[in-house]
Amino acid sequence: MEPTQSSRTNNSRPICDYENSTYRTDFWEGQGREYEDLAERIALRHLLPAQGQRLLDIGAGFGRLTDLYGGYEQVILLDYSRSQLAHARARLGDERFLYVAADIYRLPLATNAVDTTVMVRVLHHLVDVPLAFGQIRRATRPDGTFVLEFANKRHLKNIARYLLRRGVNPFDRAPYAFAELHYDYHPAWVAEALRDAGFAPDARRSVSLLRAGWLKRHVRARTLAAVDGALQRVTAPCTPAPSVFVRSRQHKAGEARLVDRAQLFRCPACGHEPLDAADAGLHCAGCGAHWPIEEGIYLFK
Template identity: 35%
Template sequence: MAADIYKLPFVDGLFDTATMIRTLHHMTEPQAALHQVRRTMQTGATFILEYANKQNIKAILRYFLSRQSWSPFSLQSVEFEKLNFDYHPKMVRNWLSESGFTLERQLAVSYFRLGAFKKYLPLNLLVRMDAILQPTGNWCQLSPSVFTRSYAVGDTQKASEGMFFKCPVCEADFLKPHQASLICQKCSRAWPIREGIFDFRVNVG
């Protein structure tokens, strides 16, 4: 399926589990994306999120050695390449809370992502070393990548049986199949199905 993360085509309270891995760092509005994910989840649902951490050891060293201009300690996101963002852990925790999630666990991963480590140390050793350090993410986040496990809180009504898609434009929750499209019964917009893939990015109506 292809869709806009800021206008997900799913009804409210649909999923009991969701993951977002290696994607948040490409989003210009991460909090809006997390709000959309929460909207589609049932109360108590599990959400696994991975994000790129700006407050990692390499960035801290580069900052103190004057090899980068941005501070790894500031709360603002940094766009180090076009549409590639690093986020401060505190901001991500705030976004999760404001979106309706309760953070349960954090894992700090990829401490040994540097090319020199990969070149001179065996892979199985790097994996074991990283596994030992991962639980430190519950106390401090100094790795380039952080995994979080959260639970959806609040009072979200579970989606009715048989309900799945909704129109991402008018938000009507009844789309009717017609030939190679789904037709919104409220605004009459048509969303194509191309080679079995639902495409909610393009209006073909």
């Protein structure tokens, strides 16, 4: 096991806060994004190991993608927004799902807590990608899998805009902040950040190439998504689409066994693990902190 890093737990970074946001209804439901939703599901279905013991979805929001996790014995939905998790719980219940309100920079999961980690539509909100990847690496067991989606800076439309002198340079590898706490990333920059964190990227899909208003108005979402699905792998080497999915294996020394359910959590304040069950919550023997569970949600904020 890697040592716990108590000295690095004071990891506060600015967060794009979705608390009480209407993300589900304002962004997805009836908002003309059925094609993107379907295309992302195709990518994830191909990259995700079909079965496993414990899957962690970071920045899971209201649990949009959870129906793809049917092959996992336990699923942890983690998000900074408690209200998003409450929506997820109302729909999914407690049988296979755990709900954790926490910050990715201070991930309250023990070393080797999960075999698969998924993070979709979250990287574009992160100011400190290396810190986030380091936390994911610790929580994912040796030989585990990390499936990441990110917003691609070097996609076809951005290249065209640049050639017409209307946009930023998509070939420059540095992340591009197009709004506060909103970033586009160059695929090579992300691959390098993954490798620096100890992941080995081994498969990629270029997703939502057909995202154009006029196409979406004239062609059924299911048809567009089917075409997208057929193109995702063959176009992956040059990533022309605005969204990229990348799967990495996690190579780190140590035993590949997952921690038991009773040892699942780590203190986000001091790094002590595991936490002990205590009255309506968890107790940290390292710093004495109490982390409550309220309405079925573990609260680590």
